[in-house]
Amino acid sequence: MASQKRKTDTFSLFKRLAKDILSPPPDLTVSEWADTYRKLSSESSAEPGQWRTDRAPYQREIMDTITDPNFEDIVIMASAQVGKSEIILNAVGYHIDYDPAPILIIQPTEQKAKDFSTERLAPMLRDSPALRNKVSDVKTRDGGNTKLQKSFPGGYVALGGANAPAGLASRPIRILLADEIDRFPASAGTEGDPLDLAEKRTNNFYNRKKIKVSTPTNKGSSRIETEFNLSTKEYYHLPCPSCGDYQPLKWEQIDFETESHRCRECGFLHNEYEWKDQKGKWVAEEPGANIRGFHLNELLSPWSKWGKIIDAFKKAKVKGPEAMKVWVNTSLGETWEEQGEQLDEADLFNRREEYEADIPEEVKILTAAVDVQDDRFEVEVMGWGAGKESWGIEYHQIYGDLKQQKIWDELDEYLSRTWEKSDGRKFGIACTCMDSGGHFTQEVYTFTRPREPRRIYAIKGKSVQMGEYVPLIAGYTRPKPSKTLLIHLGVNDGKSRVMSNLQLGEFGPNYCHFPKGRGYNQKYFEGLTAERLETRYTKGVPYQVWKKIRARNEPLDLRVYNTAALEILNPNLEKEYTLAPKIRRKKRRTASRGIE
Known part of the structure; x- marks a missing residue:
């Protein structure tokens, strides 16, 4: 009897064990997982330690919708400082630890995907004990763990850029996390919409999830606004x-x-x-929609105080449209509607002023821009004052054969001259941006390389995919064999800034002054207003593009280059800079330093 009892007890034990192994674990939501297992890292959080959803309770339902079988698509249209990235990270941690699945995280560019992996994902994997042993250290020789792929039992996390189609159309995925989709290009090369490419990779899974997150940008071309308008709009x-x-x-x-x-x-x-x-x-607002959509603004954030948001609004209002656009996008989480996409050249021509001297009293510093044509240089010198208020100083053309040294010597002489204020103070050009994208690239490199100590730099517009966002200063390289410093510009961003500033009607920050004479004739203003912003569509995806309405647009380009020159310098515009400052030898490697 005793032997039979032991056999029965052993059988019961194995039966219970088998039941525990075969039965699914009790339900656990993403927020519950994070409250139990997620640890915040010191380098990525002002409040390191155990995650607490109650710190920002509006996040709870967003995270828990990720495990709701009734919704396949989730949209988060939000401002900054509300924890968007943490929601993404908690979703990743949950699926690594509790519900393994193949995961894809898309960032606007491949470089941003690498940055997210290094700065956000890796610290979470390192500091959360529940995840630490499931993903091997990137420093090991384990091929399953690189910056753009993290393997774990039952799945992997792949990271990719929306501008790199190769990473968007290969393996199947179950969990798609698309971050900052308003910065995605309209097409990934010739492959089509990168978001559509990624979504198609989820088709093999009945329990797929597609989470799209972004701070909005411009009305009419904002992906996240389009997605949000199709959702429950909560x-x-x-x-x-x-x-x-x-x-x-x-x-x-x-x-x-x-x-x-x-x-x-x-x-x-x-x-x-x-x-x-x-x-x-x-x-x-639309409870019957089959997409769950959430809107968040900064007023809800526990990390942003209302007093600081009010101060930021007041400063943005003073600075002008570009600053207000950033504030509306990043504080209110709303799209910005551009006003007056095309300017009237006659209005700008008629507001020209008489200057008392070469340089108005308010000017603190001078920059220059050079456009290289086949038979001439077009040069604009601009003065800048407090609040980036600007004054056109001179629009100058130098004609000649660019294959001969003479015209290059004339340009050098012009960029070396000084301009005076009414009291005799002399100002030299502090920084010059010179276009190298035409037929005389090597000649421009030869000209600018020995003049880098004078901050005369070669620049080139950075090639972009349709709809891709690139900041005005988009990095720099030193092309071989000359090793000239070449600064890459996001010209679309620059044109948006210039056009916003030209629309201002009152003297003050960002206002653009023009003198009578000095090359600022009717033809100049026709070139300054030679483009307009248009919304286009590729396979139904809206994006904005600057379209020429007149053939000659050099004045607009030169304004963009001058704006870039000011950003490269990053001067204190409360201080006055007379002769062009000398650059310290040890600083020559970096184009974005402020004036010494």
Whole structure:
């Protein structure tokens, strides 16, 4: 009997063990996993240690929708400082540790994918014990772990750039995490929409998830706004501390003086601590949609104080349209609508002014830009003052045979001259950007290389894919064999800045002044307004492009180059720079240093 009892007990034990092994684990949501297992790293978080969803409770339902079988697509249209990247990381950690699956993270460029891997993903894998032993160290010889791929039992994390089609159309994936989709190009090379390419890779999985995240950009070409408008369009509502009416926090209800939010129902003002202390809920404008969409603005963030948001708004308003665009995108999480996409050259011509001297009193520093044509150089010298207010100083043309040394000597002499204020103070050119993209590339390199100590630099517009965002200063190289410093420009970003500034009608930050005479004739203003911003579509994906409406656009290009020269210098515009400053020898390697 005893022997039979032992056999029965052993059989029962094995039966229980088999049941535990074969049965699925109890349900666990992404937020519950993060609250239990996620550790924040010191180099990527101001609050290192155990993750707490209650710190930003609006994140809970967003994360838990990732495990909701009723929704395949999730859209997050959000400002900065609301934890978008942490939501992505928690989704990755959950699927590595608890629900293994092949995962793809897409960033706008391959370089940004590598940066995300190094700066955000690797610290999480290192500091969260539940993940540490599941992904081998990148320093080992394990081929399953590189910057752009992390293998683990049951799956892998692949990272790629939207501008690199090879990484978007190969292996099947179940979890797609597309970050900052408004910065994606409209087409990945000739392969088509990178987001569409990535989504097709999920077709083999019935339980696929596609999470699209971004801060919005321009109205009419914003991918995230388009996706959000197809979704449930949910906003996080908080109850008024006085009357209990649930409502989203809106900028137009913020009182600047008291740094409080006025209730839309009862009209009472309450500060941010009183509002944020309430228990909120997500409310859908389109509850029947099959895409779950969430909108977040910075007013909800526990890491951003309302007083600082108000100050940032006031500063952006003073600085002008470009600064306001950034503020609307990154603080309100809303798209920016461009005003007046095409300027009237006659209006600009008629607002020219008489200067009392070569240089108006408000000018602090001079820059120059050179456009290289087959039979001439076109040069514009500009003055800059406080708040990046600008003054056209002279638009000059030098004609000649660019295959002969004479015209190059004339250009050198011109860039070496000085301009005076009414009191006799002399100003030299502090930085010059010279186009190298035409028929005389090597000649430009030969000219600029020995003049780098004078901050005369070769520049070239960076080639971009349709709709791809590239900042004005997009890096630099030293092409062989000359090893000349070549600065790459995002000219579309530059044109947007110039056009925004030209629209300003009041003197002050970013306003553009033009003198009478000095080369600023009718033809100049026709060239300055020779392009307009158009929205185009490729396979249904909108993107914006600058389109020529007149043949000659050199004045617009030169304004972009001058804007780049100022950004390279990054001067203190409260200080006055007279003769062009000398550059310290040890600083010559970097084009983006400020003036010494």
